[in-house]
Amino acid sequence: MVKSEITKEMIERYYDLNSMKKEIESEMNELKKAFHTYFDENVGSNQKGELINGNYKVQRQVRKTEKFNDKETIKRLEELNMEDLIQVVKKPDGDKIDAAVNLGLLKEDDLEGCRICNFSKAISVKEVK
Numbered sequence: 001m002v003k004s005e006i007t008k009e010m011i012e013r014y015y016d017l018n019s020m021k022k023e024i025e026s027e028m029n030e031l032k033k034a035f036h037t038y039f040d041e042n043v044g045s046n047q048k049g050e051l052i053n054g055n056y057k058v059q060r061q062v063r064k065t066e067k068f069n070d071k072e073t074i075k076r077l078e079e080l081n082m083e084d085l086i087q088v089v090k091k092p093d094g095d096k097i098d099a100a101v102n103l104g105l106l107k108e109d110d111l112e113g114c115r116i117c118n119f120s121k122a123i124s125v126k127e128v129k
Helices: 008-042 070-079 094-102
Strands: 049-053 056-060
Touching (some): 008 049
Antiparallel strands (some): 049 056
């Protein structure tokens, strides 16, 4: 089995690229703000738009999402006697389960196969001075 190797050059390159990425993202965000301001002023807020300048075309897409304010909607539906339109969601209470295990009311073995563990990995490279 061949072991991977991390060289000083790889670390330096990663650090340099990450720095450039941050600068590029910052500049792109500033340009996006300018584009949104232009479209807000010229076609209207929350309106799609398009601008052709030279060989380039800038388009703004606008997506609308709606959702209900849970608390207000439930209150209103209850006032209207429309409880059938309200979902009752059964969901395990992690804090209470952990407390029950700590108190000995529930054994960890009783929960075999119930816990889902996710892992996320991150790489950080910093310059050491």
